[in-house]
Amino acid sequence: MNPNGTFLVNEIEDIVLNGYQNSMNGSLISILEDIQDRYHFLPKDALILVSERLGIPLSQTYSIATFYNAFSLVPKGKHLVSVCLGTACHVRGGGAILDKIRRELDLDSRETTEDFQFTVEEVRCLGCCSLSPVVRVDNDTYAHMTQARVPGILKKYQREKEALDE
Amino acid sequence: MINITIDGRKLQVPEGLTILEAARENGIEIPTLCYHEALEPYAACRLCVVELEREPKSQLVASCVYPCEEGAVVHTDSEMVRRSRRTTVELLMASSAHIPLIQELAAQMGIAEPRVRLESNDCILCGLCVRACKEIVGVSAISLVNRGVDKKVKPPFEIASRDCIGCSTCVFVCPTGAIKLEDIGEPKLVHHWASDFQVVQCRICGDHYLSPEPITDYERLFAEGA
Known part of the structure; x- marks a missing residue:
C-alpha cells in the first residue's frame, strides 16, 4: 500500500477479525503490532477502526499507540x-x-x-x-x-x- | 474486622479498606494529590506513602492502594515518610512551583526552592481528569499521551475531541487549574480540549447547558487522509 494513499478498511478488518476472533479483549497491542508490521506505521483511521471494533475508547488506543516507541503515527519507510x-x-x-x-x-x-x-x-x-x-x-x-x-x-x-x- | 496500628493508635477496621481510607476515617491526615474519593485509586503522585513495619526493614507503600493487613504497624509521619514526601514535592515544584496547591505543600514541608527547574507547567499529570472522564462521565474523551518528559493530557490526535460532551467535569476535578473553561461571550464556550460548544438556555429554569456541535477538526482529519 502507498503510505500516502488510500488505506484499506478491509485489510484492517482482516487483521482484527481473522487474527484475533477468539481473543479480541486484551489483544489491542498485538493488533497494533500487526498493523504497524503491514503499513510500517499506524494510520489514523486504523486506530479509529480498531477502537470501534474492540469497543475500546479511542483515547485509550491513542494513549497506547503514543506510549510505545515501537509504534509510529507518521509513515515510515519499508x-x-x-x-x-x-x-x-x-x-x-x-x-x-x-x-x-x-x-x-x-x-x-x-x-x-x-x-x-x-x-x-x-x-x-x-x-x-x-x-x-x-x-x-x-x-x-x-x-x-x-x-x-x-x-x-x-x-x-x-x-x-x-x-x-x- | 482487621486490627491495624496507625501512628501508635490501635484500630479495628473493616476488611478491604486501604490504609488511606482507614487513616482518614479515624482522623489521621495523609496528604494526597492524585486521590479522589469518587475515583479508583491510581497511586501516581506518591504523596500518600506511609511506612509499613517489616522484617528486616520497613518499606514505603502507597497508602491509597495498599490494603489494611492484620497486625500491620503503619507510620504516616515518620522520618522515612517525610523524606520521601519532601523529594516528591520538590520534584513537583520543578515545573509547578507557581501552583498554590504545590506552594502550600512546599510550605508545610519547609522547602523554599527546588534544586531542579523545568519548563513551567500547570499540569502535574495526576490523571484525575482522565479518570473522571472515564469513570464518572463515561466517555473517555481524554487520556495521557506519550510518555516520560513528553507525557501530557490530550484528546486523541491532539485535536478537538469527538467524544467530549462539554460537561466540564475535568475542569472541576483538576486540582491545579490546568484545565480552563473560557467564556468567550454568548453563545460560545471554549475549554482546554479546544472543543467549541454552543450554550443553550433552558426555557424553564433559565440555566444554561451545553449542546455538542459537530466538530470540524475531524472533518479536516479525514480530508487529509491517513
Missing part, C-alpha cells in the same frame, strides 16, 4: 535503518556512518526517503559493542561499518524493490 550511536559506536565513528547514509539517501533533515523505501534512525546501543560501529537494516546487522560499505548495503535493499517491481 526498511528501517538503525545506526548505533552508543558509546562504543560513537567513539568508533558511528556519526560519520550516519552522515554518509543520510547523504546517500538524500535525506536532509527528514527521517524517511520520499519513496518510503528507507527510514533512518539513531539508536543508543544495539548490544553488540565489540562489533562497533554497527548498523542494522531490518533484521540484518552489519558489523565494523565503514562509509565505503554504505552504498553497497543500501543497494541490496533497493535491488529487492526493483526485483519486486519487475
Whole structure:
C-alpha cells in the first residue's frame, strides 16, 4: 500500500477479525503490532477502526499507540535503518556512518526517503559493542561499518524493490 | 474486622479498606494529590506513602492502594515518610512551583526552592481528569499521551475531541487549574480540549447547558487522509 494513499478498511478488518476472533479483549497491542508490521506505521483511521471494533475508547488506543516507541503515527519507510550511536559506536565513528547514509539517501533533515523505501534512525546501543560501529537494516546487522560499505548495503535493499517491481 | 496500628493508635477496621481510607476515617491526615474519593485509586503522585513495619526493614507503600493487613504497624509521619514526601514535592515544584496547591505543600514541608527547574507547567499529570472522564462521565474523551518528559493530557490526535460532551467535569476535578473553561461571550464556550460548544438556555429554569456541535477538526482529519 502507498503510505500516502488510500488505506484499506478491509485489510484492517482482516487483521482484527481473522487474527484475533477468539481473543479480541486484551489483544489491542498485538493488533497494533500487526498493523504497524503491514503499513510500517499506524494510520489514523486504523486506530479509529480498531477502537470501534474492540469497543475500546479511542483515547485509550491513542494513549497506547503514543506510549510505545515501537509504534509510529507518521509513515515510515519499508526498511528501517538503525545506526548505533552508543558509546562504543560513537567513539568508533558511528556519526560519520550516519552522515554518509543520510547523504546517500538524500535525506536532509527528514527521517524517511520520499519513496518510503528507507527510514533512518539513531539508536543508543544495539548490544553488540565489540562489533562497533554497527548498523542494522531490518533484521540484518552489519558489523565494523565503514562509509565505503554504505552504498553497497543500501543497494541490496533497493535491488529487492526493483526485483519486486519487475 | 482487621486490627491495624496507625501512628501508635490501635484500630479495628473493616476488611478491604486501604490504609488511606482507614487513616482518614479515624482522623489521621495523609496528604494526597492524585486521590479522589469518587475515583479508583491510581497511586501516581506518591504523596500518600506511609511506612509499613517489616522484617528486616520497613518499606514505603502507597497508602491509597495498599490494603489494611492484620497486625500491620503503619507510620504516616515518620522520618522515612517525610523524606520521601519532601523529594516528591520538590520534584513537583520543578515545573509547578507557581501552583498554590504545590506552594502550600512546599510550605508545610519547609522547602523554599527546588534544586531542579523545568519548563513551567500547570499540569502535574495526576490523571484525575482522565479518570473522571472515564469513570464518572463515561466517555473517555481524554487520556495521557506519550510518555516520560513528553507525557501530557490530550484528546486523541491532539485535536478537538469527538467524544467530549462539554460537561466540564475535568475542569472541576483538576486540582491545579490546568484545565480552563473560557467564556468567550454568548453563545460560545471554549475549554482546554479546544472543543467549541454552543450554550443553550433552558426555557424553564433559565440555566444554561451545553449542546455538542459537530466538530470540524475531524472533518479536516479525514480530508487529509491517513
